[in-house]
Amino acid sequence: MRWQPAYVALGSNLSDPRRQVEAAFGALAGIAGTQLVLRSRLWRSKPMGPQDQPEFVNAVAGLLTTKAPRELLAQLQAIERRMGKAEPEVRWGPRLIDLDLLAIGDLQADEPGLRLPHPGLHQRNFVLYPLAEIAAELWVPGLARVRVLRDRVSGEGIERLAARESGDD
Numbered sequence: 001m002r003w004q005p006a007y008v009a010l011g012s013n014l015s016d017p018r019r020q021v022e023a024a025f026g027a028l029a030g031i032a033g034t035q036l037v038l039r040s041r042l043w044r045s046k047p048m049g050p051q052d053q054p055e056f057v058n059a060v061a062g063l064l065t066t067k068a069p070r071e072l073l074a075q076l077q078a079i080e081r082r083m084g085k086a087e088p089e090v091r092w093g094p095r096l097i098d099l100d101l102l103a104i105g106d107l108q109a110d111e112p113g114l115r116l117p118h119p120g121l122h123q124r125n126f127v128l129y130p131l132a133e134i135a136a137e138l139w140v141p142g143l144a145r146v147r148v149l150r151d152r153v154s155g156e157g158i159e160r161l162a163a164r165e166s167g168d169d
Contacts, residue, residue, distance in 0.1 A: 004105040006034075006063040006072060007135065009118070009127045011098045017057035018042060018161075020083065020097050027079040028061050028099075034072070038062030040130035046157035048124070049092020057161070060102070060130040069104050069114060076101055102127065108141045117141055125153045129160070 008028060012020035021042060029036040040060045047053050065072055076099040083097045102118045109116040117140050121127055128150040131138070136147040143149060 001066045001068060003064050003066055005135075005138075006065045006067075006104040007102040007131060007138070008061045008063065008076060009058065009098075009100040009102055009131075010061060011056050011058045011100075011126065012096060013047065013054040013056040014094050014096045017054070021057050021059050023083065024079065024097055024099060025059070025061060027083070028063065031063075031065075031067075031072075031075045031079075033067050034063050034065040034075070036061055037064050038134040040133040041163075042161045043126060043130050044159050044161055045126035047092065047094075048126070050090055053094045056126065058126040058130060058158075060127065060134060062134050065104070069101070069107060069109060069116060072104065073101050073114060100127075102131065103138070103140060106139070106141050117143065122149045123153065125150075125155060125158045128153055129155070129158055 010021045010024045025039055043058045045056045045058050047056060080097055080099055085097050100118055102121050103116060107116050121140060122143050132146050132150040138146045140146060140149060
């Protein structure tokens with residue numbers, strides 16, 4: 001398979017979420033046949049689901065990969081398991097780490113367990129704001145450019161963490 005771009009959303013709201021997201025960036029960099037080439041800053045966001053849980057730390061990684069979509073998804077799920085992810089007790093509940101495959105090149109898929117682009121991508125500010133930092137001109141198949149999608153969602157409840165807070169220099 002040829003090298004192609006892929007984008008992964010990272011999120012955590014348990015056990016030092018900044019540290020969890022940073023560790024996930026490191027794990028993404030270690031996937032064979034894949035290179036971590038871009039990373040957004042860290043963002044703080046209100047939970048999408050039940051509001052009686054901690055705020056999330058979110059980010060997006062830009063990868064180059066030779067992996068097929070299912071192979072890359074399996075690698076993301078393996079990283080989640082290694083990092084201790086357990087299925088939340090309630091939908092959209094607290095989580096130690098969450099890695100969502102947003103898009104791979106211009107591929108579209110609607111299969112059990114694999115939908116590309118990610119079905120919630122165009123509605124989630126905690127995905128679109130960090131994704132726009134690293135790929136504002138990315139065309140999301142069947143939708144629009146990331147910057148257009150970002151401008152369609154509210155910025156309410158999300159803020160970029162300051163450099164010292166996010167670990168960036």
